[in-house]
Amino acid sequence: MGAKVVTITSGKGGVGKTTATANLAAALAAMELKVVCIDADIGLRNLDLILGLENRIVYDLVDAVEGRARLRQAMIRDKRFPNLYLIPAAQTRDKTAVSPSDMIRLCDELRPDHDWILIDSPAGIERGFRNAVAPADRVLIVTNPEVSAVRDADRIIGLVEAEEKGPAQLILNRLNPEMARRGEMLSPNDVIELLAIELIGIVPEDEHIVVAGNRGAPIALDEKSRAGQAFRNIARRLNGEKVPFMDLERRDGFIGRLSNILGRGG
Amino acid sequence: MANFIARLIGRDRSASTAKERLQLVLIHDRTNLPPGVLENLRDEMIRMISQHIEIDASGVVLQMTQDGHEQRLIADIPLKIDRKRRR
Numbered sequence: 001m002g003a004k005v006v007t008i009t010s011g012k013g014g015v016g017k018t019t020a021t022a023n024l025a026a027a028l029a030a031m032e033l034k035v036v037c038i039d040a041d042i043g044l045r046n047l048d049l050i051l052g053l054e055n056r057i058v059y060d061l062v063d064a065v066e067g068r069a070r071l072r073q074a075m076i077r078d079k080r081f082p083n084l085y086l087i088p089a090a091q092t093r094d095k096t097a098v099s100p101s102d103m104i105r106l107c108d109e110l111r112p113d114h115d116w117i118l119i120d121s122p123a124g125i126e127r128g129f130r131n132a133v134a135p136a137d138r139v140l141i142v143t144n145p146e147v148s149a150v151r152d153a154d155r156i157i158g159l160v161e162a163e164e165k166g167p168a169q170l171i172l173n174r175l176n177p178e179m180a181r182r183g184e185m186l187s188p189n190d191v192i193e194l195l196a197i198e199l200i201g202i203v204p205e206d207e208h209i210v211v212a213g214n215r216g217a218p219i220a221l222d223e224k225s226r227a228g229q230a231f232r233n234i235a236r237r238l239n240g241e242k243v244p245f246m247d248l249e250r251r252d253g254f255i256g257r258l259s260n261i262l263g264r265g266g
Numbered sequence: 267m268a269n270f271i272a273r274l275i276g277r278d279r280s281a282s283t284a285k286e287r288l289q290l291v292l293i294h295d296r297t298n299l300p301p302g303v304l305e306n307l308r309d310e311m312i313r314m315i316s317q318h319i320e321i322d323a324s325g326v327v328l329q330m331t332q333d334g335h336e337q338r339l340i341a342d343i344p345l346k347i348d349r350k351r352r353r
Contacts, residue, residue, distance in 0.1 A: 151295065154295060183282065184279055
């Protein structure tokens with residue numbers, strides 16, 4: 001049967017697609033599953049930086065598609081997990097360098113030797129999005145509890161359905177539970193009701209994400225981080241486990257206060 | 267109106283404003299129907315219905331609503347039948 005292909009997309013830029021892809025990949029790899037992640041954001045590559053693999057790139061996705069490199073040569077092995085690979089995007093080309101059928105072919109070649117193939121989609125609804133979604137078995141949509149991100153997520157949900165890749169599932173990223181409690185931020189229930197979509201995870205706003213990005217070390221590997229825990233939970237749900245949603249409202253006690261200060265998550 | 271009630275009972279939070287605004291804009295996005303088209307449709311309906319029955323044109327409300335994946339166009343058309351004219 002081989003790998004399942006999961007595309008992480010959003011419509012709007014800057015909502016956390018790349019962070020989500022890197023962290024789900026790391027969390028799945030930590031579960032001893034064989035994972036490849038593909039950066040489909042040709043011309044604006046970033047997944048390599050978030051994973052801390054930017055210095056190892058020799059060949060990229062476009063090299064593999066155009067035959068300048070064998071697929072194996074474009075796969076960069078992660079520093080932490082021997083069972084995690086990255087296929088980086090080309091930085092000096094654009095989205096038209098790859099076609100949806102190229103992506104399907106590439107994934108089919110990867111499927112037999114892996115458990116999960118994660119594709120980091122570019123923002124937007126054009127060619128790059130269609131490239132990223134074409135080989136998908138499942139689609140995860142990342143959004144933030146903000147009006148523009150929710151509106152764009154709704155557009156993408158419609159497009160994913162039109163491509164017959166639905167039903168997509170939602171990652172609500174950067175929730176500030178304290179603001180939601182005060183009624184100054186859309187709550188998870190508000191967002192689910194508006195988008196009429198199944199939720200696969202809520203990731204609390206967490207300044208550790210920035211630190212993790214600075215270091216090139218996915219936060220999912222940080223046992224203490226709330227956001228890291230949220231990503232680990234999403235990875236387990238992807239893998240078919242029933243994992244209860246975290247209690248983001250927990251704010252009492254020393255640990256709660258501490259994590260409030262550290263991660264806003266409560 | 268919903269805004270006004272929310273203000274009265276002290277629930278005038280920005281999240282509920284965001285939700286209301288999104289509910290409307292998503293309906294228009296999904297149906298590919300700009301708000302102006304709905305206005306035109308409303309005027310045409312008033313003209314058409316008025317040929318058959320007398321209505322209170324100023325009270326006509328035409329709106330889109332959403333229930334999960336389902337979109338509905340709801341028209342509320344008050345009739346003009348007052349006592350004086352039935353005498």
